[in-house]
Amino acid sequence: MRIRSFAVVAVVAGLALSACGSDGGGGGGGPASTGGRANPDATVTIGAVLEPTGLDITRTSGVAVGQILLGNVYEGLVKRDQKGVVSPALATSYRISPDGRTYTFTLADNAAFHDGAPVRAADVVSSLTQVIAPNSTNPHASDLASISAVSSPDPRTVVLTLTERDSGLLFNLTGPAGAIVRQGATGLDGRPDGTGPFRFDSWRRGDSITLVRNDAYRGPKAKVARVVFRYLTDPNAQNNAVRTGQVDIGAISDYDLVDTYRGNPKFTVAEGTTTDKFTLAFNQDRGPLADVRVRHAIRQGIDKDGLIKVLGAGTRIGSPVPPLDPWYSDLTSIDRYDPASARRLLAQAGHGGGLRLGLTIPNIYPPSIGDYVTSQLREIGITIDLRRVEFPAWLTDVYTKHDYDLSIVDHAEARDLAFYVKPGYYFGDRSPQARDLAKAGATAASDADRDTALRALARRYSEDAIADWLLLAKVRQVARVGVTGYPTDNISAIYDLSKIEVVKS
Amino acid sequence: MNASARALARGVWGSRSGRLGAVLSGLVVVAAVVSLVWTPYDPTRVDPAASWAPVGTAHWFGTDRLGRDLFSQVLVGARTTLLVAVAATAIAAVVGVGLALLATLPPRLVSEGVAHLVDVLLAFPVLLLAMVLAAVYGGSRWTAIVAIGVGAGIGLGRVTRGEVRRVLGADYVLAARAAGAGTGRIVRRHVLANITPTVSVQLSLILGLSVLTEAALSYLGFGTAAPTPSWGRMLAELQPYLTLRPLTLLWPGLAVVLTVLGFNLLGDGLREAGDPRLLERPAEGAGGAPRTAPAAEAPAIASASRARLPWARGAGRT
Numbered sequence: 034m035r036i037r038s039f040a041v042v043a044v045v046a047g048l049a050l051s052a053c054g055s056d057g058g059g060g061g062g063g064p065a066s067t068g069g070r071a072n073p074d075a076t077v078t079i080g081a082v083l084e085p086t087g088l089d090i091t092r093t094s095g096v097a098v099g100q101i102l103l104g105n106v107y108e109g110l111v112k113r114d115q116k117g118v119v120s121p122a123l124a125t126s127y128r129i130s131p132d133g134r135t136y137t138f139t140l141a142d143n144a145a146f147h148d149g150a151p152v153r154a155a156d157v158v159s160s161l162t163q164v165i166a167p168n169s170t171n172p173h174a175s176d177l178a179s180i181s182a183v184s185s186p187d188p189r190t191v192v193l194t195l196t197e198r199d200s201g202l203l204f205n206l207t208g209p210a211g212a213i214v215r216q217g218a219t220g221l222d223g224r225p226d227g228t229g230p231f232r233f234d235s236w237r238r239g240d241s242i243t244l245v246r247n248d249a250y251r252g253p254k255a256k257v258a259r260v261v262f263r264y265l266t267d268p269n270a271q272n273n274a275v276r277t278g279q280v281d282i283g284a285i286s287d288y289d290l291v292d293t294y295r296g297n298p299k300f301t302v303a304e305g306t307t308t309d310k311f312t313l314a315f316n317q318d319r320g321p322l323a324d325v326r327v328r329h330a331i332r333q334g335i336d337k338d339g340l341i342k343v344l345g346a347g348t349r350i351g352s353p354v355p356p357l358d359p360w361y362s363d364l365t366s367i368d369r370y371d372p373a374s375a376r377r378l379l380a381q382a383g384h385g386g387g388l389r390l391g392l393t394i395p396n397i398y399p400p401s402i403g404d405y406v407t408s409q410l411r412e413i414g415i416t417i418d419l420r421r422v423e424f425p426a427w428l429t430d431v432y433t434k435h436d437y438d439l440s441i442v443d444h445a446e447a448r449d450l451a452f453y454v455k456p457g458y459y460f461g462d463r464s465p466q467a468r469d470l471a472k473a474g475a476t477a478a479s480d481a482d483r484d485t486a487l488r489a490l491a492r493r494y495s496e497d498a499i500a501d502w503l504l505l506a507k508v509r510q511v512a513r514v515g516v517t518g519y520p521t522d523n524i525s526a527i528y529d530l531s532k533i534e535v536v537k538s
Numbered sequence: 539m540n541a542s543a544r545a546l547a548r549g550v551w552g553s554r555s556g557r558l559g560a561v562l563s564g565l566v567v568v569a570a571v572v573s574l575v576w577t578p579y580d581p582t583r584v585d586p587a588a589s590w591a592p593v594g595t596a597h598w599f600g601t602d603r604l605g606r607d608l609f610s611q612v613l614v615g616a617r618t619t620l621l622v623a624v625a626a627t628a629i630a631a632v633v634g635v636g637l638a639l640l641a642t643l644p645p646r647l648v649s650e651g652v653a654h655l656v657d658v659l660l661a662f663p664v665l666l667l668a669m670v671l672a673a674v675y676g677g678s679r680w681t682a683i684v685a686i687g688v689g690a691g692i693g694l695g696r697v698t699r700g701e702v703r704r705v706l707g708a709d710y711v712l713a714a715r716a717a718g719a720g721t722g723r724i725v726r727r728h729v730l731a732n733i734t735p736t737v738s739v740q741l742s743l744i745l746g747l748s749v750l751t752e753a754a755l756s757y758l759g760f761g762t763a764a765p766t767p768s769w770g771r772m773l774a775e776l777q778p779y780l781t782l783r784p785l786t787l788l789w790p791g792l793a794v795v796l797t798v799l800g801f802n803l804l805g806d807g808l809r810e811a812g813d814p815r816l817l818e819r820p821a822e823g824a825g826g827a828p829r830t831a832p833a834a835e836a837p838a839i840a841s842a843s844r845a846r847l848p849w850a851r852g853a854g855r856t
């Protein structure tokens with residue numbers, strides 16, 4: 034069995050992400066250039082939260098590594114923009130056969146790795162073959178599970194053969210599983226070597242990662258000479274670094290603090306949407322939560338609008354589908370906040386005299402979320418034993434051993450609806466109906482069919498109360514005036530650096 | 539309460555700093571006791587509608603971001619603080635006096651070894667010890683209590699050792715020994731009784747230190763675990779809003795300051811009341827002095843030292 038560590042580590046990514054990303058609305062670029070003279074020799078320092086555990090994109094799990102390297106250092110055959118729209122990258126074009134089982138890509142003829150070697154079809158074949166190999170060590174291997182063979186009839190053409198239709202394949206090829214590395218490349222952990230607009234320069238563990246512009250890039254060149262990701266895990270340190278100019282762009286999650294930058298002529302504030310779904314998971318496999326009435330009661334007992342109010346930002350969602358996904362539908366009317374009804378449901382389930390449940394929450398999230406849920410559940414007669422744990426402890430206890438009643442983590446991955454039907458996932462919908470819907474969505478012949486199936490699946494999740502989705506986080510970045518073009522939304526787990534520019538001051 | 543304790547209490551109340559210290563410390567105790575039976579709100583209950591409510595009749599100290607009542611949190615926090623301070627100080631007393639005795643009574647090889655060990659251990663900051671404990675056993679009140687108690691106890695042992703040695707060298711101890719008293723009896727009747735003034739002053743300082751250290755540990759996330767309210771955690775949670783909502787930080791900050799001040803002033807009062815050299819007037823009699831034991835067995839020495847007092851103080855003034 035392949036462990037989907039991505040799913041989990043992505044959770045951490047919530048924080049990595051909140052370190053980067055946000056939006057003023059619209060096109061997904063930061064504030065437009067003010068018309069000053071751009072400085073091509075500039076260095077941009079970005080305050081980030083979650084440092085990757087390694088830099089080998091073919092082995093390292095977690096969103097942090099992809100966020101830094103994907104699209105910047107590495108490229109795939111195709112790429113996605115801030116809104117999830119797929120377009121050609123290393124491939125200049127692609128063709129899909131009518132039965133949806135053969136994808137033919139034509140490679141760019143002037144693409145080269147950073148060491149100067151040209152990109153050949155053999156590099157693509159070896160990269161993707163390694164991912165789908167039976168003994169693959171790629172943590173994102175299941176993204177490409179539908180591919181049965183990769184071949185290249187000529188040096189500029191790559192053909193993917195699928196076992197069945199896969200409506201998510203192109204999107205997945207834009208992710209870390211689709212990154213193209215050089216055939217036979219070694220030492221990727223210390224020296225990532227890709228084809229993107231930035232070259233890897235250095236990594237000071239615990240401090241920063243530096244990328245420099247790839248002047249030999251085939252497309253439009255990056256607009257700054259150097260980008261430094263500085264890791265500042267403490268929100269106060271992040272705030273101070275922004276305020277004192279140690280970083281040019283920083284993520285400030287606290288709305289009160291963000292407000293202190295508004296109206297300040299030295300900073301711009303950008304707010305954007307994310308795919309960070311703070312999820313209260315229910316362990317249906319044991320105890321009182323096996324009873325659907327208890328699960329509905331908990332959902333009805335938590336005032337999500339109140340939580341969003343005290344946190345200052347966030348979007349109410351009724352399922353793991355964010356509003357920007359094509360198969361979104363508004364499910365927030367299921368299990369509206371209604372403590373009286375929640376208490377009735379608990380009484381019907383035989384817990385009228387009170388109920389005691391454990392809640393495990395990694396300590397990387399703001400304590401207010403756990404405090405809020407604990408307090409709200411006490412109002413409907415549920416006593417919570419709150420356990421704040423290190424993230425690895427959460428992975429062991431909750432994710433691996435399923436030893437929990439309730440758990441809160443940020444599921445940061447985009448388009449993760451199918452995770453929750455996997456057998457052995459730490460929570461989810463085990464019914465055959467849900468599995469059929471997920472399969473129907475994945476193998477749909479048209480986007481409309483896919484959207485219909487996935488919409489029904491999301492509704493099922495919500496009606497069956499497999500979890501409560503507390504909120505979809507927002508991300509706010511504060512940037513020094515003069516720095517523009519940074520990605521503001523954070524829905525693609527990729528932080529595109531190529532459009533960032535700095536105006537000479 | 540026996541006669542000597544009553545006299546000590548009178549002495550503390552008689553000094554200005556002692557009285558202020560007693561009042562402040564008493565206030566903390568009252569807050570802690572009251573919080574057991576009544577708080578205006580459940581201190582952990584969130585109320586989105588009351589987020590950042592201002593100081594007023596509804597919320598005397600205002601609320602935090604989650605709408606939790608700060609006054610209730612400060613009240614319940616007093617309980618945490620007092621528990622940690624008292625328990626840690628008790629541990630410090632046992633550890634400190636124990637170390638002091640171990641560093642004086644046994645044969646030279648052992649006692650000198652213990653004394654040097656204490657000197658070495660003194661180099662480890664209490665905060666560091668607490669963090670190590672928290673890293674191994676997880677941060678909680680109990681790791682904080684143990685760390686503060688042991689850490690402060692080592693310092694206490696260092697100070698107390700000198701006192702123990704002084705007492706052991708005193709004539710009345712020699713006299714008792716000559717009269718056939720064993721080590722156990724001498725320790726119980728003479729040593730413990732005579733180091734009590736010094737130790738109790740030290741312990742009152744340790745009380746204050748414990749309050750500060752507990753707040754620091756909770757602030758750093760190594761102390762009292764959520765959701766139990768604690769002043770240090772309140773400070774940590776409110777600190778990002780220092781420039782925005784300074785008033786919210788005032789309450790837990792003030793609580794810590796006043797409590798530490800109270801315990802320290804109480805210590806001053808104890809010292810003044812317990813140290814005959816600082817007395818304004820001669821003690822009313824041997825029975826009323828805090829040092830019962832020496833007074834009983836070595837009245838000459840005790841009264842001789844007291845006899846000099848009025849003269850000494852008088853000389854200082856003129």
